[in-house]
Amino acid sequence: MTMQAVMKSYKGLSLLVWLNWDRLFTVGTVIVGLLAGAFLGTALTQP
Template sequence: MQHIVSGYRGLSLLVNLNWDRILYLVTILVALLAGGFIGSL
């Protein structure tokens, strides 16, 4: 149980430090999916 808690703390620290990069990647993925959808119409 201790390993799970420490792993969760480490993961949340990484997310807190890099949330803007994660948002940037998600935005690019959404734009690519939207472009593919519009292109297939």
């Protein structure tokens, strides 16, 4: 792979991340919320 190909693929990947940032943030927030709920649920039900 040449350096130009690496730079083109990096620019394309950064563009995709920039375009879908809100979706990635939403999915991450949902996952963190589910994990926090599971942690609290198990912590509160333990004697």
